[in-house]
Amino acid sequence: MTTPLAEAASSNAALRALLHGLPGVDRVGADQRAAMLGTRSIKTTAKARAIDLAISMVDLTTLEGADTRGKVRAMCAKAVRPDPGDPSVPKVAAVCVYPDLVEQAVQALGRSGVRVASVATAFPSGRSSLGVKVEDTAFAVAAGAHEIDMVIDRGAFLSGDYRKVYEEIAAVKAACARDGEGEDAHLKVILETGELATYDNVRRASWLAMLAGADFIKTSTGKVSPAATLPVTLVMLEAVRDFRAGTGRMVGVKPAGGIRTTKDAIKYLVLVNETAGPDWLDPAWFRLGASSLVNDLLMQRQKMATGRYAGPDYFTLD
16 A cells, blocks of 8 residues: 555545545546446357356345345355256355344355355444444354445545544454454445435545455445446446555455346446456456346346246246
8 A cells, every 4th residue: 555545544634635635526427438338239158158247246135124044045045056947057146144144144055155245334324333333243254254244324424524434444344354263254345325425425435445444345235226326336446446556455346236137237247347347357356236136147048048038937036
């Protein structure tokens, strides 16, 4: 990390100077570029590869108050074998659940290679004390979570208290450590971009999260509208690209919420390739937060293989 970045967290004033010194986002330009990239057409073999890549990047997610152990087990089975009738379909990247269901997911997934992610830090509002947020995180990590999805304090960010947001992310990152007993959990920081109002704020929040130690930056909880959009994801991809150029550290990106169709998923893959570059076209660095997307990807995959669509009830409903 360069000296100016290393010193940025020394005070709220220093953070403000760095974040407000970032280049402003040309909103019209970002909207137009995202729209243009969204028109790219991918056919035949390239489309088939894109569909499999998108499946391998999905975080299958259930975050409802009515979630049960049985629902989690069923989702884990789908994560490992999205189409039980076709073993060539790749596994998804992860299953995302509430902390109290992490242990169930870990047991169900076993050694499949599918990771377990868990939301923490008073998801989705983030309105709780730092102590509760750290304890929430530590509970999920102790239960076996490989990844933690935390939400930032949007109130603190929007009021300019960047130091508070930074310290909370850093504290949660520390709680992701396993103290030498296996790989530390990766931290995905949710910006809730639908509440940040401007692209400039999205860029600042992205840099703030990365400075504090985020392994991934994520658009949304899926509980606020708008959730993921192509222009917002473009701004975040530019941020991770520029952050690596300035620090040498690579950070992942996860758009989440509202991504439902194969056409949507491919638009995001094109955006990644053309903005951050092909290094990010890997589940280790790019994820799609979605629940219903996988079924559409499977339908399109079967259409390409057989020439006909499966019925809407052919695949399991989530």
